[in-house]
Amino acid sequence: MIRCIAVDDEAYAVKIIADYINKVPFLELAGTTTSAIDALGMVQQGNIDLVFLDIQMPELTGIQFLKLCGSKCKVILTTAYPEYALEGYEHDVLDYLLKPVAFDRFFKAAQKALNYLLPAVLPPSNYTPSAPLPALPDASPNYIFIKGDSKNKFLKVGYDDILYVEGLKNYVSVFTPLQRLITYQTLRDLEAQLPQPPFYRVHKSYIISLNKIRMVDGHTIYIQDQAIPIGETYRDGFYKIIREE
Template identity: 55%
Template structure:
C-alpha cells in the first residue's frame, strides 16, 4: 500500500484527486491539504510515500517543496502549467500531470509510482487495470526535452521511436524529434495497448503499421526489424488482432 498526500491550494483539485485515489486499491490517502507546510511536516516525519503536489501555491511552491523534501518522498507534480516540467524531472519527480487530469492518466502515473516504490509488489494489483478506461490517443501527449526547448508530442502523431545510444528519435509524419532519453523510460511513458517494443532500438505505434513480412515491419516506408527477444510477444499481439 502506498501512503499518499495531496497538496493543492484549490479545494476542487483536492476533491478530484481524493476521489481518484479512493478508486485505486494500492493507494491510501493520508491527508489532503491546502497547506504545504503541514504536508512537508508529515513527509519529514516519514508518514507518506508519495505526494501529489501542485506547483503554484502561495506559501511554498511545489519546486521549493521538492528541494526541501530532498528525496525523502516520491512526488508526482500536478499543475496547469507545462513550463515546470523540465525542472520537475531534474528534481527526479515520478511523473508530471497537467490539469485537467483524466483518471486514466492519473492511474498510469500511480502505476509508475508503484513500480518505483515497490517493484516486487508491482504486479499484485494489475487486474485492477481493467477498470481504467482505454487511453484516447487523439488528445493525449507527452513532453520531451530537445536541445533548445521542451516540446509537446501528441501520441497519435508518433509513427515509431528509435533508440540511438544516449538519445532517442521520435518520428512523426512531419518531423523527427531528438531528445536525450533512454528507451526504457520512454517505453514506460507510452500506453502499452497502443505502443509495443519490437527491438532493443525500436518502439512502434501499432495503429501505424502498414504491413509485416516475416520479421520486418513497414511503417511509412521505413523497415523496422523485430528482435529475437521481442518476437514472440509482438506476434501474440498481432495474432490477437487477426480476423
C-alpha cells in the same frame, strides 16, 4: 481528501503520478520527491495518508522504506519489475502498479485506497460541501512532452502522431509524419511514459505504434517506407498481440 505524495528517483515518473493524482477528486497532492529519504521525512511528520512509491531507488529501496515507515501511512508501489510484487504485499501495500502506469489502472488503485481509508478521510456527519465534486476524468492524456534542445524547452507530441521511436544510447529519435525529434533520454525511460497499447517495443532499439503498421513481413515491420526489425527477444510477444487484434 486523501493526502498523497509521489516518490520516484526518475523525475518524469514523478510527474506522471503527480498529474494522475491531480485528476482524481478525492486525492490531494501533498508533495513530490525523487528522494526516498525526503519522502520518509514527510511521512514521519504524520500528515500523509498515501504514498505512491517506486521500489528501485538508490538511497533507500521501496521495501526498506516500507519497513521504516511502518503503519504511519499506506503505500501503493510503482515499478517496472513485477518480481517485487509478492514481497510488497507481504508488507501490506494497498496495490502494485506496473510501469508504464495507465490512468485507468491508477484510478482503480486510488479507489482501493479510498475504500480502505474512507473512515479517516470522511468529513464530519454535519458537514455540507459548498460545491459538488468535479466529474471524474474519462480518459488519460493523449500526448507526451518531449524535452527540446534547451533547458526549459518541451515539445508536445500527440500519441497519434508518433510513428515509431528509435533509440541510440542516451538519445531517442521520435518519428512523426512531418518531422524527426531528437531528445536526450533513454529508450527505456521513454517506453515507461508511452501507453501500451498502442505502443510496443519490438527491438532493443525500436518502439513502434501498432496503429501505424502498414505491413508485417517475416521479422520485419513496415511503417510508411521504414523497415523496422523485430528483435528475437520481442517476437513471441509481438506476434501474439497482432494475432489477437
